[in-house]
Amino acid sequence: xxxxxxxxxxxxxxxxxxxxYSRKQKSLGLLCTNxxxxxxxxxxxxxxxxxxxxxxGVERRRIYDIVNVLESVGVLTKRAKNQYTWKGFSAIPAxxxxxxxxxxxxxxxxxxxxxxxxxxxxxDDEEVSSSQPLSSCQTDTSKxxxxxxxxxxxxxxxxxxKSLGLLxxxxxxxxxxxEARIISLDEAAKLLLxxxxxxxxxxxxxxxxxxxxxxxxxxxxIEKTHSLDSRKPAFKWLGYNGEPTFTLSSxxxxxxxKKRVFGTDLTNVSVKRxxxxxxxxxxxxxxxxxxxxxxxYNQSSDDAHESRGYEFGPFAPAAGGTYPAARLEDNSxxxxxxxxxxxxxxxxYQNQVLKDLFAHYMDAWKSWYSELTQNNPLPDxxxxx
DNA sequence: CGATCCCGCCAGGAT
DNA sequence: ATCCTGGCGGGATCG
Numbered sequence: 001x002x003x004x005x006x007x008x009x010x011x012x013x014x015x016x017x018x019x020x021y022s023r024k025q026k027s028l029g030l031l032c033t034n035x036x037x038x039x040x041x042x043x044x045x046x047x048x049x050x051x052x053x054x055x056x057g058v059e060r061r062r063i064y065d066i067v068n069v070l071e072s073v074g075v076l077t078k079r080a081k082n083q084y085t086w087k088g089f090s091a092i093p094a095x096x097x098x099x100x101x102x103x104x105x106x107x108x109x110x111x112x113x114x115x116x117x118x119x120x121x122x123x124d125d126e127e128v129s130s131s132q133p134l135s136s137c138q139t140d141t142s143k144x145x146x147x148x149x150x151x152x153x154x155x156x157x158x159x160x161x162k163s164l165g166l167l168x169x170x171x172x173x174x175x176x177x178x179e180a181r182i183i184s185l186d187e188a189a190k191l192l193l194x195x196x197x198x199x200x201x202x203x204x205x206x207x208x209x210x211x212x213x214x215x216x217x218x219x220x221x222i223e224k225t226h227s228l229d230s231r232k233p234a235f236k237w238l239g240y241n242g243e244p245t246f247t248l249s250s251x252x253x254x255x256x257x258k259k260r261v262f263g264t265d266l267t268n269v270s271v272k273r274x275x276x277x278x279x280x281x282x283x284x285x286x287x288x289x290x291x292x293x294x295x296x297y298n299q300s301s302d303d304a305h306e307s308r309g310y311e312f313g314p315f316a317p318a319a320g321g322t323y324p325a326a327r328l329e330d331n332s333x334x335x336x337x338x339x340x341x342x343x344x345x346x347x348x349y350q351n352q353v354l355k356d357l358f359a360h361y362m363d364a365w366k367s368w369y370s371e372l373t374q375n376n377p378l379p380d381x382x383x384x385x
Numbered sequence: 386c387g388a389t390c391c392c393g394c395c396a397g398g399a400t
Numbered sequence: 401a402t403c404c405t406g407g408c409g410g411g412a413t414c415g
Contacts, residue, residue: 023391023413049404061393064406081399081404159397162407185388204408210390233388 029214031056032066036218037246044086046079065164069215072168089243092221096176096240103173167192167205168212175222175237184227184234185209 024030034056039047049067053060067084070076074095079085160166170192174183183191189206213235216222223236 021413023389026391028390059393060404061406062391064404068406159405159407164406200409206388207390207409208407210388214390 027214028062028065028211029218031058031062032070032215032218033246035063035066035070039086040088040243040246047076047084047086049082049084065211066215068163068165069168069212070219072165072172073216073219073221075219089219089240092240096172099169099173100176103177164208164212167208168216171209171212172216172221180237182225182227182234182236184232186232188235 035052038052038055049060049063053063056063067076071078071084072095074091075087075089076084077087171188174180174188174191185206189202189209192205192209213222213224216235217224220238221240223238224233225236226233
């Protein structure tokens with residue numbers, strides 16, 4: 001008697017598309033949603049990685065992915081080995097603010113500097129060599145004996161240098177430190193790694209970007225879209241608009257309790273890959289959570305005009321003068337002072353990245369504007385009656 | 386097909 | 401050494 005349970009534990013969901021392995025049900029984003037549904041409630045204070053892994057029915061590796069990006073946004077902080085402290089969504093505004101200040105101050109430094117892009121800029125093809133210092137940014141707490149006495153500061157942690165967490169923060173800075181509302185995938189990749197040549201590196205980075213985007217999406221900080229050309233995929237910054245509604249699927253709950261009883265209270269849930277295995281992972285659930293599609297805090301501009309890879313918010317960039325400060329959604333939901341700070345701050349696009357971004361803005365804006373004035377005064381919401 | 390991105394090997398680091 | 405972390409990229413899926 002085979003102990004293999006039917007391959008379809010869940011009752012008929014929407015259109016039972018048969019068995020078959022489905023990636024969507026195991027996506028990082030979904031996992032993240034479940035993770036949040038599980039821990040985003042009061043009473044939660046500490047989160048154990050093992051606990052999370054077993055409750056969600058996944059290997060630890062996946063938990064690391066989620067936790068790393070959540071930590072980048074302040075929702076979590078590492079407390080000790082194997083355990084994190086839950087901070088909640090309310091910690092997001094502050095984290096964003098910090099990223100914003102950080103990014104503005106240091107302007108990202110030189111990691112992704114040269115590698116130039118078009119735009120007027122010398123240094124056409126520089127080698128830039130490979131070793132890039134990039135000492136870990138601040139943000140970290142005091143470290144005993146700052147600066148490792150190692151005779152190799154530039155390689156102590158190239159690890160951190162390529163970490164998911166750092167990549168996440170830089171990705172977010174792209175939005176928070178500029179007027180960009182939408183950034184295409186490849187532009188983001190290019191800007192972030194500064195290694196546009198070398199398909200291999202790029203590919204890997206893009207994979208990571210997808211990972212990040214998935215969890216950020218599940219938190220509704222961003223949304224996946226694509227450029228107007230509908231050619232290139234892109235990400236739209238939504239900012240923090242309150243906590244999305246996480247619905248913990250009943251499936252998970254069931255699975256969870258079941259699993260608990262089953263034993264495996266701690267440590268590994270390794271079942272060993274075995275291809276047809278479907279261990280606990282099958283218990284993943286899928287929920288809709290399509291809510292928060294977007295309220296109507298959007299001004300008139302909505303998200304219609306996009307260009308190559310960038311898009312600005314509701315305001316139009318003033319021609320070579322003062323730029324309205326970037327502001328997050330100004331929905332008067334709660335009083336977050338992110339805006340406050342930002343509105344007083346003037347973006348100093350003195351670095352490559354921002355400069356490049358602005359160049360794109362202008363270009364994009366110009367074409368958009370001309371198009372707008374030429375065609376319709378306002379696309380508006382013309383509903384076919 | 387190309388865009389997405391899951392899976393888990395395995396290298397470094399902490400204990 | 402054992403266990404925790406988490407880069408990394410092969411290759412399966414999706415659109």
